[in-house]
Amino acid sequence: MPANPSDQPTGALGASSSTPPAERLLNLVIALVNTSAAMTKQQIRRGVAGYGDAPSVDAFERMFERDKDALRALGVPIVTVDPGGHSEEVGYRIDNDAYALPPVDLTPAELGVLALAAQLWSDKTLRTDISRAMTKLRAAGAGEAASDAMAGLAPRVRAVGDAYGPLLEAVTERRPVHFRYRAASTGQVSSRDVEPWRIAARRGGWYLVGWDRGRQAPRVFRLSRIEGRVRLTAAAGAFEIPEDLDVDALLGERTGRERTAVLAVVPERASAVRARARVLDPADLPAPTPPDRDLLAVGFTSLTTAAEELAAYGAAVVVLDPPELRAEVLRRLHAAAALAGPAGAPPGADAHADADKEHDRG
Amino acid sequence: MAERADDRLVRLLGLVAYLDARGPVPVAQLAQHFGVSEAQIRDDVDQLWVTGTPGYWPDDLIDFDADAAERGVVHLTNARGMTRPLRLGTREAVALVAALRAMLESPVVQADAERRALVGSALEKLTAATGEAAHAVDVRLAPDGRPEVLRAVTTALARGRRLRIRYVNAADVTGEREVDPVRLLTQDESSYLVAWCHRAQGRRTFRMDRVLAAEVLDVPVSAAGRALAAEPEVGLDIAQSVSDPAVATGTATVVLASPARFVAEEVPTESVRDLPDGSFEVRVRVTNPAWLRGLLLANAAHVRSVAPAQVAQDVAEAAREALDAYAAVAGVPGARPSDDDAVG
Known part of the structure; x- marks a missing residue:
């Protein structure tokens, strides 16, 4: 899937080229669909409108190679034909059997789903790809979309970038x-x-x-x-x-089985944690617990993620168990307490004990 | 910006195949069908009129009925063999199929049998037509919060009803409010409810995992809510809308050690600068001091410096309070009921 013609600097063709690239590409497709056997490069250069603009053999070669790549990227099945016999020049044609989109009989509601899917990507490249797909489906006769079944839904995936x-x-x-x-x-x-x-x-x-x-x-x-x-x-x-x-x-999405943390939480605080927690009876615990805090049991799979979430609540949440989660939260709090220390004294070492960070975040 | 040549080519080929199957179609209807302006359709027809097979004599060219054109109707009379719609390219198939797969697996679709069947059949037809094993890209959307909240939100969206929600904000303050739901914005990282908030008398965005409860009211959405829903791109500016613009307090600059790189990748930042030793500097817009305090507490081990100094002092004070709380409340090893009996 090479670069598209419009991505290229126009310099090589620039001043001498008068035919718009879309017109040249269209003429090439029509010529290669209609040719009885195949066309050689020579025939294309002499016969297909737009290629005569190339000022030299080299310029024509570059132009033709780029166009060929661009058409293949769009799904146009250009095949090379070995001439056999005495001729040395390969020919090009379009594989007419592979050219067409098979019939896609989409209901209006299914088209509504597709219209929603077309908005999923925030990325410019992916948006271009999917809008081209939609143009082709419309060309194949897709009718109007109905969006009732997916009313108000808006799935989005963030931009992916040049890679x-x-x-x-x-x-x-x-x-x-x-x-x-x-x-x-x-x-x-x-x-x-x-x-x-x-x-x-x-x-x-x-x-x-x-x-x-x-x-x-x-x-x-x-x-x-x-x-x-x-x-x-x-x-x-x-x-x-x-x-x-x-x-x-x-990707570390399955980081082992879920474990349970026991937390002492200030009343009315940390509602987002409470929403997925279970309230514990202090009498069930092996040691006395502070009377002015609620006791909660909440599941977690990643020690790092849990420690980050709970440390962010500061004094409102105290981890009672397991000890390794308590230690992870305390480590963060000690580092934070040192943030306002003497100027120029950076908080302590940060490299250790963070092994599962990479695993969690990739 | 000028249209890309390959985008235009796809439409030009598409127009010929479509018109060949349909017969004469008014320009306005073509423009609507292909999602472009009428002027663009007329340009396209002019372009097609001068293309054809080598030789380019009148009979070699794609042709239209000139009388019909005068009346604003596009009537193809010679397709030069370009009658079949072009198949999808690999990239196009990947973009479409990966999007449909992500939608199919999302909780909001899985939770509803009708939606699941609909997305499933669209995906099946597309996969059959593309003939691609388009597995190259694999996307998963974020969970949509509590199942009963999700059900209430989608029901209210479908029926155009007002919601009463209980919401805990980033400052850990819980409140109740009535809202007209506008969009359920499922992102790859988090899901958001975009709504007209009757308490704030304005548009607000709520993180779904912070909506503690939602109840569908027997009240239709207000005119303000309907007006918001009619905006085509509503809800795309998450970073702006998620917090209350009235409390924006400026920016903070944080230098973080490399392992905290995800902060630059997951938090809305104004700028990111790589430093020679592998650490990096981010400037974040502070719309909510409690949010920034939480972020710094969570990642304190990787924080090299914070400016302004007031922010660092604020965080350090919160940390000292928390350490006092930990000193007062001893750990209770073995307190957890049972790890096999994990709480979800």
């Missing part, structure tokens, strides 16, 4: 990629060579899941930490994507 295009191409064609990546644990940037398996969005982040060739292990990369361009480094079909790929397991 999406090359990564999607790499995943669909199974081509390895090379990029520079900023590790969250150290902040250092290093080069990575990855066999990309899947692009995933979870909890506000976009991730690449794949095989890290340098580390010889599956790895998860947050797309926003990729620095610079993503390069595709080999031809298509360079590796296999595991059939039993478990994206959620690799």
Whole structure:
């Protein structure tokens, strides 16, 4: 899925080109659909309107290659035909059997779903892709959409960024990629060579899941930490994507079984925690507890996430159990208490005991 | 900005296939169907009129009925073989199928049998037509809060009814208010209810996981609520709407160690600057001091510095109060009822 003609600087064709790219592309499609056998590059340059504008053989070659890539990216099945016999020049035609969209008989309510799906992406690239898909479905006769069944719903996924295009191409064609990546644990940037398996969005982040060739292990990369361009480094079909790929397991979405925390909470406070908690009877606890606080039991799976949420409540929530969660919250509070210390004295070391942060956040 | 050549090409090809199947169609109707202006449709027709097969003699060109064109009707008379609609490209199929999959798996769709069947059948038809194993992209939307709250919100949205909600804000203050629901905005990170709030007499956005209870009232939504719902892009500006603009108190600058990088990625920031040692500086707009205090308490171990100093003092004071509370309330190891009996 290469760049589109309109993404290219117009310099190479610029002044000498008078035919708009859309018109040239359209003429090429019509010519290749209608040709009886195939057209050679020579025939295309001489015969198809727009290509005569190219001032040199090189300029024509660049123009034609780019157009061919752009059309393939749009789903136009351009095939090369080996001439055989004495001729040395390959020909091009459009595979008419593969050209057409199969009939899609969508009800008005299903079209309403599609219209909602078309708004899901915040990303410009994905919006372009999906609006083109909608144009094609309309061309195939899709009627008016009815949106009653999905009234008021508005699903949205945040923008993914520039890495999406090359990564999607790499995943669909199974081509390895090379990029520079900023590790969250150290902040250092290093080069990575990855066999990309899947692009995933979870909890506000976009991730690449794949095989890290340098580390010889599956790895998860947050797309926003990729620095610079993503390069595709080999031809298509360079590796296999595991059939039993478990994206959620690799993203740490399943961080083990749920555990229970016991909290002493100031009355009327921490309602968001209360909403998913169970009230405990102090008599059931093995030790006396403060009479002026409510006792709550609440489930959690990630120690880090739970400690962050509970530390944010300050004095309103005290963790009674388990001890490791209490310690994690206390560690945060001690660091926070030191924030207003003497100027220039940074709070203590922060590297230890945060091993599951990376796991949680990717 | 000029339209991209490939977007235009897709529509030009689409117009020919559509007109070939439909027969004559008025310009206005075509414009509506393809979601472009009438002027754009006339430009497109002019463009098609001069394209065709090599040679480009009159019989080689795509042709329209000139008399019909005079009357504002597009009547295709020669399609030059371009009668079939173009299939979807890989990227287009991925964008569509991944969006439908994410919608299908979202709680708001799963919670309702009719919606689930509808999204499921749309996905099935699309997958059959694209013939793509479009698994390359895998998106999951955020949970939508408590099931009974979700049910009340979607019911009120579908029936156009007012809601009474109990809501706890970022400052941990709980209150009740009546709202006209406008949108349920399911984002990848959190879900929000966009509504006309009768207490505030204005538009407010509520995080679904902070809506503690919701009750559908037998009152139709107000004119103000309907007006808000009619705005096409309502609810896209989460960062602005989630807190009360009246209490905006300026910005704070925080330097964080690298492991807290997700803060820059998940919190609305005005700017992010990478520092040479791998740490980074974020400027955040403070619309709610309690929210910033909570954020800094949660991530204190990674905070290198905070400005203005007043914010750092505020956080440190809250932390000292909390440490006092911890000193007063001893831990009770083994207090949890049973880990097998986890509370959801």
